[in-house]
Amino acid sequence: MLVAVIVGCEIGFWVVLAAGLLARYVLRRPRLGAALLVCVPLVDVVLLAATALDLRRGATADVTHGLAAAYLGFSVAFGHSMVRWADQRFAHWFAGGPPPVRPPKHGWARARYEWREWAKGLLGWAVSCALLGAAILYVGDAERTAVLRSWILTLTVAIVIWLVAFPVWETVFPSRPKR
Numbered sequence: 625m626l627v628a629v630i631v632g633c634e635i636g637f638w639v640v641l642a643a644g645l646l647a648r649y650v651l652r653r654p655r656l657g658a659a660l661l662v663c664v665p666l667v668d669v670v671l672l673a674a675t676a677l678d679l680r681r682g683a684t685a686d687v688t689h690g691l692a693a694a695y696l697g698f699s700v701a702f703g704h705s706m707v708r709w710a711d712q713r714f715a716h717w718f719a720g721g722p723p724p725v726r727p728p729k730h731g732w733a734r735a736r737y738e739w740r741e742w743a744k745g746l747l748g749w750a751v752s753c754a755l756l757g758a759a760i761l762y763v764g765d766a767e768r769t770a771v772l773r774s775w776i777l778t779l780t781v782a783i784v785i786w787l788v789a790f791p792v793w794e795t796v797f798p799s800r801p802k803r
Contacts, residue, residue, distance in 0.1 A: 626678055626688040630695060633671040637699070640664050641710055648711075649718035661707060668699050672755075679759060684768045689759065690775030697752025701744045730801050735794040742783075742791045749783040 640663055648657025675692040679685065715721030728734045753776050760769045 626674065626692060629671060629674040630688065630692055633667050633695070636667040636670070637664060637703075640667060641707060645710060645714040649714045664707060665703065668696055668703075672696060675759070676762070679763050685759065685763065685770075685772045687771060690756065690772055690778075693755040693759065693772070693775065694748075694752045694779060696755055697750070698745075698748035700751045701748030705744065730799050732798060735791065735798055738791040738794045742786055745783060745786055749779050752779055 640660060644657045644660030644664070646657075647653045647660055651657075671692055675689055679689065683689075709724070712721070712724040716723055727737045756772045756776050760766075760772050763769050
């Protein structure tokens with residue numbers, strides 16, 4: 625059941641985002657578009673409530689509860705960037721705006737970009753781990769929440785791999801333009 629809510633929330637995120645951008649640029653209703661875009665985070669509230677309710681009803685935490693926490697954490701960290709990314713493209717396609725900004729490809733500019741993205745990932749990790757910790761405390765049963773503790777470890781390993789593979793790598797070995 626929770627998997628369906630997670631999938632529904634992901635679909636809902638993109639539907640509300642698209643509706644807001646369509647209203648803003650295609651229908652030329654900027655206030656309606658802004659109102660819809662403000663509603664994008666409400667999708668996360670639905671997922672948070674569904675997850676808490678499922679645990680409150682006595683469910684043993686499983687992979688889906690950990691996935692929900694990770695989804696929420698990274699949605700908080702990257703949601704604004706994703707909205708900005710989509711907004712730039714809609715503005716370009718439908719309102720004659722400038723071409724979308726592309727990330728730098730080479731040198732120190734690329735390394736700075738990778739550090740900024742990783743910092744957002746670190747925020748997503750922190751929010752996800754805080755949600756997982758809160759769920760562990762909320763349930764209050766170590767046996768029922770063992771999977772959530774393993775999610776904290778998994779997310780920690782992932783953020784460290786990301787750190788080494790992208791920002792540290794680009795800092796130590798900055799990419800150069802192809803000749």
